[in-house]
Amino acid sequence: MKKILTQTIFDEEARHKILIGFMSIFLLILVLLLALVSFPSILINILFSSPGENLDLSEDIAKVAIYQDTVFKVDNLNKEWIEKAKKENSDCDEIIVEYNYDLTWQALISIDSVLLNQEFDDLDEKRIEEIALKFIERDVEISEEEYEEAYEVDIIDGNGNVKTVTRTKTVKLKVATIKVNTINFEDVLFDVGITTEENIFIATNIFNNISSMDVENSLNIYDGDQVDFSQLKEYPEGYANIPYYNQTDKRWGSLPYGSSPILSAGCGPTSLAMVVSGLTDNKVTPDIVADWSYKNGHRAEGAGSYWSLMTDGGKHYGLNVEAVSRRNPNAILKALSDGYPVIVAMGKGQFTNGGHFIVLRGVTENGKILIHDSASVERSNKEWDLSIIMNESSKIGGVNGSPFWIFRP
Structure with missing residues (x-):
């Protein structure tokens, strides 16, 4: 120890290295303190980790x-x-x-x-x-x-x-x-x-x-990594009875929905736009519905859209809307079999890390559910078990809540 101290006193290079070491420790502590007074600890990894880190968030x-x-x-x-x-x-x-x-x-x-x-x-x-x-x-x-x-x-x-x-x-x-x-x-x-x-x-x-x-963008599950604003593309509507709209589409993805862009927060307006365009003669796009939703108080800043967007929005565009309990899968199946689309608010699971609206657009002969997911073409091209959708539907209203909405002309 005496040798180290003596070397430190008389060796300028050693003093310089120790000084750099102390400064590094000080700066690290300062950064940690600034982070603690600037961001919630549970958001730091969500906001600042990169996909390559493979952190369990x-x-x-x-x-x-x-x-x-x-x-x-x-x-x-x-x-x-x-x-x-x-x-x-x-x-x-x-x-x-x-x-x-x-x-x-x-x-x-x-x-x-x-x-x-x-x-x-x-x-x-x-x-x-x-x-x-x-x-x-x-x-x-x-x-x-x-x-x-x-x-x-x-x-x-x-x-x-x-x-x-x-x-x-x-x-x-x-x-x-x-x-x-x-x-x-x-x-x-x-x-x-x-x-x-x-x-x-x-x-x-x-x-x-x-x-x-834009925390909402970090909670979405897109196809591949997070969406790059500079690489947005157009998505075809397809040939189903309900047209397909993607919230990241370059025609509207970067447009505002409150404080966030539609690509991050616009699953609600995008889902409703699909249903309205499919059931009426009024072809509306996600940006039109998002603008109406924001102006009429249905935008939940930082958390997408209030559920009232589905009931009030559907009525605004001339549709009859029925809210259905997550305990009533038979009503969902009957509506789909009769040709009526259903929008559902999903909770954390295969469709989202937070909350997410998707459209149920049909049912196959084998009882599988066909969907339009505005954040994922890949998920939209799959057939889904109804049990997965029922189990992962939002529980915000309790286990007997009504996160499903049937739309009829």
Whole structure:
């Protein structure tokens, strides 16, 4: 040891090597610290690993999915509350619904990065849901509105003639305004226990960083590696009763769907576009449906589309839509046998690492299911067992939820 110290003191080259060593260790620690205050630990491998590393990301992806699913669960809870509020105020002459819901899973995971000190083991779904509900404000305002209404009445004039005159009367209406609003990220931090300047900075920094990143693209399962923007191509529609659209098609793949491109987040609009184009005389493309979906509040930032896109979107394009439970495979088979397509929200499995909509377009004589998967031609060309589709369908609504939608003209 004395020899090493003596050599260090008098040997400039040795001092230089040791200095470089210390600097390398310091920079490594600094990079790790910056990563911990800039990104959730469960997203680092998902975002920054390359396909060649062959890392097992399944555990991290499953944890991210819990936060994504919570956004959809709260959306469903909001809508259940709205329906209850409508019934409680059914005596009103008019009911107005103002629904401003834009909670993101990035907000939830940013908060937990601080609360859990980046330790995402044994996640409590109920606790995450309770945090999500702190973002929500619900209220019902009752008001009275007055307006002048014109009406006609027959009178007899001074000459004994009947004449029609227009008069006005004051009409009073009782109006219930049902409101759901999302509180800003910064305004929720104190309520969830993030109170120090340091923790507020970390949570806000993480939220700003991951909100601007295309995480959805990392959760899709495409044919081959991740999609290269510079190598997008056109896909033929095929000759099936339902045309095939691919969300990565160069005609629309790079167009925006909220904060992400259609190729990353547009499986919902692409699936609905296929069904609408096949069942109606209105040939719509994914970019048209994506634009409508975004403008009408069906885009779930960072998590694709709300399920309401299927019900409201189908009705918007003139179709009858029936939601079906994942416990009712016979209804799915009958619809397909009758020639009616079905869109299904898939959970993690062979079709997606997160969430993904696909189209069921038919059934073979052997009972196999024919599909259109907007992210994969390879999967679209296969015949599938119904059991796989039923088992891997989304459980966001619970095991008895309804992630299937039958479309009829």
